[in-house]
Amino acid sequence: MNCQAFEEQVTAYLDGELRGSELTRFEQHMKECTLCAMLIENIQENIAIFQDIPDLAPPPHLAVKIMEATRVSKKGLRGNPLEFLRLEFPLVPRLAAAALVLLFMLTLGFNLLTQYPADMTELQQGDADLVSLVDYNSNRLVTKAVQAYQNVEESYETAATFFTGVKEFIESNYEQVKSAFRGQEKKEEEKEPEPKEMNQTQNMPGHLSKSA
Amino acid sequence: MDEISDFQLVESCLEGDDTAWKDIVQRYQRLIYNLAYRFTGRFELAEELSQEIFLKIYRSLKKYRKQRGEFKGWITVMARNYLIDYIRKEKKNWNRYGGTDELDTLDYKTDDISPYGHVEKLEKIQFVHRCLGELSVDLRESLILREIEGMSYDEIATQLSAPLGTIKSRINRARIELARIVNMRRLSGAATGDFGRPTEEAL
Numbered sequence: 001m002n003c004q005a006f007e008e009q010v011t012a013y014l015d016g017e018l019r020g021s022e023l024t025r026f027e028q029h030m031k032e033c034t035l036c037a038m039l040i041e042n043i044q045e046n047i048a049i050f051q052d053i054p055d056l057a058p059p060p061h062l063a064v065k066i067m068e069a070t071r072v073s074k075k076g077l078r079g080n081p082l083e084f085l086r087l088e089f090p091l092v093p094r095l096a097a098a099a100l101v102l103l104f105m106l107t108l109g110f111n112l113l114t115q116y117p118a119d120m121t122e123l124q125q126g127d128a129d130l131v132s133l134v135d136y137n138s139n140r141l142v143t144k145a146v147q148a149y150q151n152v153e154e155s156y157e158t159a160a161t162f163f164t165g166v167k168e169f170i171e172s173n174y175e176q177v178k179s180a181f182r183g184q185e186k187k188e189e190e191k192e193p194e195p196k197e198m199n200q201t202q203n204m205p206g207h208l209s210k211s212a
Numbered sequence: 213m214d215e216i217s218d219f220q221l222v223e224s225c226l227e228g229d230d231t232a233w234k235d236i237v238q239r240y241q242r243l244i245y246n247l248a249y250r251f252t253g254r255f256e257l258a259e260e261l262s263q264e265i266f267l268k269i270y271r272s273l274k275k276y277r278k279q280r281g282e283f284k285g286w287i288t289v290m291a292r293n294y295l296i297d298y299i300r301k302e303k304k305n306w307n308r309y310g311g312t313d314e315l316d317t318l319d320y321k322t323d324d325i326s327p328y329g330h331v332e333k334l335e336k337i338q339f340v341h342r343c344l345g346e347l348s349v350d351l352r353e354s355l356i357l358r359e360i361e362g363m364s365y366d367e368i369a370t371q372l373s374a375p376l377g378t379i380k381s382r383i384n385r386a387r388i389e390l391a392r393i394v395n396m397r398r399l400s401g402a403a404t405g406d407f408g409r410p411t412e413e414a415l
Binding site (some may be wrong): 007008010011014038039042043045046047048049051052053054055056057058059062063065066067069070 | 232234237238241242245246249250255259262263266267270299310333334337340359360362380384387388390391392394395
């Protein structure tokens with residue numbers, strides 16, 4: 001047996017799994033090779049150190065620090081104005097709300113960038129002298145600003161109508177949707193075999209988006 | 213008077229009873245602190261991690277169900293998972309804590325050894341833990357679960373989601389590499405006197 005083969009069997013030897021000729025060859029090599037014998041001795045020393053770790057009394061201030069950390073955490077939860085979203089709604093409705101807001105922002109941006117006043121094309125075909133050009137440019141800027149303001153106003157009105165509708169819908173269906181979520185979460189939790197903390201996405205009810 | 217059960221404490225805690233949470237902390241701080249110490253070999257770090265683990269337990273209390281088994285087992289698994297995640301994330305900072313000066317400020321309480329023997333023992337543990345920090349994360353976590361937590365190979369394979377053969381091979385390599393690192397550090401410590409205060413025995 002060479003040193004490499006010896007090393008491959010170290011754990012099997014320490015766990016008492018080597019038998020017969022394998023064990024004989026292993027022990028024979030240990031007698032012949034000082035380095036390998038020392039290796040086994042060092043490993044056994046380390047194992048002994050790990051197995052002999054004493055049971056320590058925690059520092060006296062530890063409980064106080066833990067209570068303090070928990071109190072801060074609790075305060076943080078209460079103090080967050082958006083916390084109700086996290087506590088009451090699972091991930092799908094939250095993502096849907098975020099997508100709606102994003103869509104609104106994109107629509108608004110698109111409107112601002114692409115809508116021009118209708119009379120611009122007429123102005124472009126007017127006189128090409130300097131005065132007309134200055135007039136045209138200043139007129140264009142003012143018109144664009146006014147149009148942009150109107151676009152914003154329109155977008156806000158549209159959004160307000162939309163969110164009022166959403167709010168009414170949630171209010172009319174809130175209790176029903178909430179009980180459906182809770183029922184589903186309960187079922188999921190009962191199925192979980194491990195106490196290990198699960199990600200909330202794993203508990204997401206499949207019918208959620210349909211209900212919403 | 214009968215002691216309030218863990219489940220009752222959890223229920224009270226979920227209803228907003230701070231005293232119940234305080235009782236849970238008092239009851240299990242020793243368990244969590246020692247687990248963190250066995251994983252890290254550092255007092256200050258064990259204290260910091262204990263706080264983080266209790267915070268995690270607190271935030272997860274509503275997920276505890278009696279039919280899942282003992283509360284003690286539930287928090288032990290949660291703490292162990294947290295510590296394994298910590299080892300994986302903090303591989304670069306493993307040795308940032310815990311000079312041996314820490315040992316001078318501690319109030320040692322164990323049942324069977326003299327204060328002197330205790331300090332020597334803790335120094336040895338801290339020294340080997342420092343060497344453990346030089347192993348790769350894969351080897352280190354497998355070795356900790358085997359040697360310190362005393363888990364079986366099967367349990368480790370499940371815990372780390374790795375094949376049994378891989379785990380056995382990692383533990384074998386980890387034992388060999390750790391023995392070499394400890395040896396090397398003892399020799400360099402003997403030469404410079406600045407690493408882990410090796411004991412007389414080690415010199």
